[in-house]
Amino acid sequence: MAFFTHNISRALSSTAVRNTVIKHVTIIGGGQMGAGIAQVAASTGHTVMLVDTSEDILKKSVKGIEGSLKRVVKKKFADKPEEGAAFIQKVMKNVSFTTDASSAVQTTDLVLEAIVENIKIKQDLFGGLDKLAPAHTIFASNTSSLPISDIASSTKRLDRFGGLHFFNPVPMMKLVEVIGTSSTSQETFDSLMSFSKALGKTPVSCKDTPGFIVNRLLVPYMMEAIRLHERGHGSKEDIDIAMKLGAGYPMGPFELLDYVGLDTAKFIMDGWSAMDPGNPLFGQSEMLNKLVAEGKYGKKTGEGFYKYK
Numbered sequence: 210m211a212f213f214t215h216n217i218s219r220a221l222s223s224t225a226v227r228n229t230v231i232k233h234v235t236i237i238g239g240g241q242m243g244a245g246i247a248q249v250a251a252s253t254g255h256t257v258m259l260v261d262t263s264e265d266i267l268k269k270s271v272k273g274i275e276g277s278l279k280r281v282v283k284k285k286f287a288d289k290p291e292e293g294a295a296f297i298q299k300v301m302k303n304v305s306f307t308t309d310a311s312s313a314v315q316t317t318d319l320v321l322e323a324i325v326e327n328i329k330i331k332q333d334l335f336g337g338l339d340k341l342a343p344a345h346t347i348f349a350s351n352t353s354s355l356p357i358s359d360i361a362s363s364t365k366r367l368d369r370f371g372g373l374h375f376f377n378p379v380p381m382m383k384l385v386e387v388i389g390t391s392s393t394s395q396e397t398f399d400s401l402m403s404f405s406k407a408l409g410k411t412p413v414s415c416k417d418t419p420g421f422i423v424n425r426l427l428v429p430y431m432m433e434a435i436r437l438h439e440r441g442h443g444s445k446e447d448i449d450i451a452m453k454l455g456a457g458y459p460m461g462p463f464e465l466l467d468y469v470g471l472d473t474a475k476f477i478m479d480g481w482s483a484m485d486p487g488n489p490l491f492g493q494s495e496m497l498n499k500l501v502a503e504g505k506y507g508k509k510t511g512e513g514f515y516k517y518k
């Protein structure tokens with residue numbers, strides 16, 4: 210109840226208290242999500258420092274961002290290739306790359322973490338950076354499935370800690386789920402909402418509950434599609450066609466599972482079922498377990514429910 214009241218008061222507050230205006234962002238993790246967020250932040254005039262564990266990984270992040278910007282420019286500056294090239298140059302100037310997280314957080318407004326989905330590793334990271342980042346710096350996690358309050362507990366800045374959950378691919382997907390815990394201050398929450406809008410995204414306010422909004426609805430839906438198929442109620446192809454043509458979804462649940470990664474889907478379900486073992490929505494699927502055990506994770510490994518060349 211305390212949490213509910215906190216959220217309501219947050220929602221009703223209209224007076225802008227002195228919020229941190231986020232201009233400089235340090236993103237930890239230059240993988241799929243971190244590189245995407247870096248690209249969007251740099252494209253919208255923010256100064257970005259992207260951190261990962263090795264130079265080789267960072268080289269891949271640079272390549273990924275440049276490749277993605279080229280696709281954006283192809284559409285946006287179709288008839289003006291020089292302007293497109295200048296745009297890429299300007300955006301890339303806004304991003305720096307480093308393996309030194311300790312130095313990277315010393316002058317920054319926001320530390321946004323997009324590293325491996327492991328609570329201990331995330332806690333260790335934030336616990337260490339808490340001692341190094343300035344007092345005004347807001348910390349945020351892009352976790353898909355872990356409680357923000359558990360990650361924040363390794364720091365002493367509980368009031369300046371929240372969740373910013375982006376969607377893949379970040380440059381394309383308009384939504385950001387902004388998560389406040391019961392300790393997140395109104396100012397921090399407002400700053401995270403403003404930052405999301407400054408990125409050109411549409412933020413929604415979420416409670417710190419498993420899966421926030423989108424995954425809480427989407428993951429059980431995908432799991433139920435597998436169970437429907439396991440019970441012999443329909444082929445995966447028919448279920449995908451049915452949801453696309455009957456519900457107007459752009460992808461069927463099996464196509465979406467292959468895109469998300471079957472390992473990721475299983476990891477999320479295992480975590481939630483450990484938190485809420487009796488919930489039938491979070492039950493195991495033999496078919497999913499078998500595919501994951503065989504290393505068939507979906508598009509990224511060339512095979513999941515479907516085969517990819």
Ligand SMILES: NC(=O)c1ccc[n+]([C@@H]2O[C@H](COP(=O)([O-])OP(=O)(O)OC[C@H]3O[C@@H](n4cnc5c(N)ncnc54)[C@H](O)[C@@H]3O)[C@@H](O)[C@H]2O)c1
Pocket residue numbers: 237238239240241242243260261262266322323324325326327330334351352353354374375376377469
């Ligand atoms: N992939 C998605 O669709 C998606 C969507 C929303 C949120 N997320 C969340 O975003 C986070 C990252 O996911 P991803 O798909 O980008 O993963 P990824 O594996 O593509 O990238 C993670 C990156 O973090 C780096 N890393 C790991 N530990 C590090 C450390 N201590 N310091 C610096 N870098 C470190 C890795 O080298 C890797 O480059 C996860 O928490 C995930 O749950 C993922």
